[in-house]
Amino acid sequence: MAFVDFDRVSLAYDSSGNAIEDISLSIEEGEFVAFVGPSGCGKSTFMKLCTGLHGPTGGSVRVDGEPVSGPLKICGMAFQSANLLPWRTTLDNVLLPLEIVEPYRRQFRRRRTEFEGWARELLRTVGLEGYEEQYPWQLSGGMQQRASICRALIHRPRLLMLDEPFAALDAFTREELWCVLRDLWEAQRFTVVLVTHDLREAAFLADTVYVMSRRPGRILEARPIDFPRPRPLEMTFEASFTTLVQALRSRIGDIRSGGEVRS
Amino acid sequence: MTTQTRWRERLAPWVAVLALILVWEATVRLFDVPPFIFPSASATAQALVTFAGPIGMHSWQTFWTTMAGFGLGVAVGLVLGLIIGSSRFLYHACYPLLVGFNAIPKVAFVPILVVWFGIGSVPAILTAFLICFFPIVVNVATGLATLEPELEDVLRVLGARRLDVLLKVGLPRSLPYFFASLKIAITLAFVGTVVSETVASNQGIGYLMMSAGSQMRMSLVFAGLIVISAMAMVMYELFALLEKRMTGWAHRGQR
Numbered sequence: 001m002a003f004v005d006f007d008r009v010s011l012a013y014d015s016s017g018n019a020i021e022d023i024s025l026s027i028e029e030g031e032f033v034a035f036v037g038p039s040g041c042g043k044s045t046f047m048k049l050c051t052g053l054h055g056p057t058g059g060s061v062r063v064d065g066e067p068v069s070g071p072l073k074i075c076g077m078a079f080q081s082a083n084l085l086p087w088r089t090t091l092d093n094v095l096l097p098l099e100i101v102e103p104y105r106r107q108f109r110r111r112r113t114e115f116e117g118w119a120r121e122l123l124r125t126v127g128l129e130g131y132e133e134q135y136p137w138q139l140s141g142g143m144q145q146r147a148s149i150c151r152a153l154i155h156r157p158r159l160l161m162l163d164e165p166f167a168a169l170d171a172f173t174r175e176e177l178w179c180v181l182r183d184l185w186e187a188q189r190f191t192v193v194l195v196t197h198d199l200r201e202a203a204f205l206a207d208t209v210y211v212m213s214r215r216p217g218r219i220l221e222a223r224p225i226d227f228p229r230p231r232p233l234e235m236t237f238e239a240s241f242t243t244l245v246q247a248l249r250s251r252i253g254d255i256r257s258g259g260e261v262r263s
Numbered sequence: 264m265t266t267q268t269r270w271r272e273r274l275a276p277w278v279a280v281l282a283l284i285l286v287w288e289a290t291v292r293l294f295d296v297p298p299f300i301f302p303s304a305s306a307t308a309q310a311l312v313t314f315a316g317p318i319g320m321h322s323w324q325t326f327w328t329t330m331a332g333f334g335l336g337v338a339v340g341l342v343l344g345l346i347i348g349s350s351r352f353l354y355h356a357c358y359p360l361l362v363g364f365n366a367i368p369k370v371a372f373v374p375i376l377v378v379w380f381g382i383g384s385v386p387a388i389l390t391a392f393l394i395c396f397f398p399i400v401v402n403v404a405t406g407l408a409t410l411e412p413e414l415e416d417v418l419r420v421l422g423a424r425r426l427d428v429l430l431k432v433g434l435p436r437s438l439p440y441f442f443a444s445l446k447i448a449i450t451l452a453f454v455g456t457v458v459s460e461t462v463a464s465n466q467g468i469g470y471l472m473m474s475a476g477s478q479m480r481m482s483l484v485f486a487g488l489i490v491i492s493a494m495a496m497v498m499y500e501l502f503a504l505l506e507k508r509m510t511g512w513a514h515r516g517q518r
Contacts, residue, residue, distance in 0.1 A: 071420045075420045075421075077417050078417075079413045079416075081411075083417060085435070085436075086513070087510075096418075097421050099431065100421045135512060151417075155421070
């Protein structure tokens with residue numbers, strides 16, 4: 001059975017109608033999937049369902065074979081804003097999940113030095129070595145986002161949820177962080193669900209790109225991306241890649257202009 | 264910032280005080296105002312020295328009652344703020360009530376307090392408490408209630424309980440709000456004490472000013488005013504210092 005399994009899932013926050021509707025999909029363990037779609041299509045709702053922050057109003061969500069009934073502790077999350085705590089150093093920010101999630105929480109005092117080692121190692125792999133004792137407001141936006149991703153990964157989650165994590169960064173920093181994420185994923189092979197507006201980002205990173213419709217959000221297409229891995233950044237300038245992005249782009253364009261998809 | 268501008272900034276408040284005293288002295292002398300209406304700065308200073316003993320005694324009374332009321336206000340304000348701020352429902356339920364309560368002039372409470380507790384220190388402490396706990400409640404509650412929802416999601420998905428979110432994020436995040444409110448609350452507490460003392464006490468600076476005023480000894484009344492404001496200024500600066508020490512991360516722009 002797949003790692004994440006959605007069976008005809010719908011969610012209505014209130015009586016105004018479904019935010020997402022009739023979503024069936026399965027994500028394999030270690031797969032990298034991306035969700036793209038016009039704004040307000042329920043991508044973030046999908047994330048909430050996947051992590052158990054919200055329950056579905058129809059259908060069933062199963063993760064790792066179990067029906068989801070509450071927040072899943074095997075998840076790490078990162079958002080568009082880094083949301084680091086300004087009174088903690090970068091190192092302490094990254095350690096935060098270990099102070100909360102079991103079983104690390106109980107061992108935190110005893111194994112603190114070991115945990116700090118993990119955090120330093122993780123910070124080193126994303127290129128933040130030497131910034132451990134700095135406060136978040138002393139870091140640039142891109143560095144904050146790197147630290148935020150470290151925080152999402154410190155408790156070794158099996159499922160990483162990313163909600164437009166690079167949307168607020170400049171183009172160069174964004175591409176840099178794509179590679180950081182790619183390398184982390186290649187090394188650890190956790191399952192990633194990436195919600196994004198950026199089609200190049202989705203095509204570069206993901207194994208499967210899901211295209212969602214306008215609200216109520218439905219899956220219109222699941223497009224496998226079979227560029228060989230590891231993928232170099234230069235790949236994004238090749239013709240086959242550009243063609244794929246254009247195909248996705250026109251698909252989204254159709255959704256945006258064509259109100260007849262479903263209103 | 265160069266050392267010179269820093270020195271200038273540090274000296275500025277003292278220069279302002281000095282200028283005010285000079286203007287005060289000059290105005291009184293120039294227009295020859297009788298001392299029983301508006302005493303000069305020098306006459307007030309003289310009263311401060313002459314009556315140093317009784318002024319000291321009464322200021323001590325005012326000081327400790329204020330601090331007692333303030334301490335009570337901090338404790339109650341903090342607890343109430345935490346309760347109200349951590350629940351949306353309670354926030355909406357209690358806020359109008361608090362605003363209504365805050366609008367009542369606290370001097371109106373003094374007669375009631377006198378009936379309940381008699382004349383003396385207790386009404387002064389309670390008036391100080393009543394007037395100063397409100398800003399603390401509001402600030403702490405606001406600090407908690409304006410928590411970013413994404414941050415809460417990050418923690419909740421890890422299985423954080425409400426108490427975890429409160430301790431790890433809510434409390435540290437509302438600390439700057441809390442310390443900011445302490446500065447306001449301490450000055451308000453002095454107002455509360457003195458108001459109560461003028462109406463219902465036979466000790467304290469408020470009482471001293473009241474009785475000196477009825478004997479037309481205006482220089483002593485002004486001496487009392489100066490002592491109160493000096494005490495409030497010192498306490499304010501103390502809490503400003505404490506705020507900087509405790510929540511430096513929130514004032515990074517001003518370094």
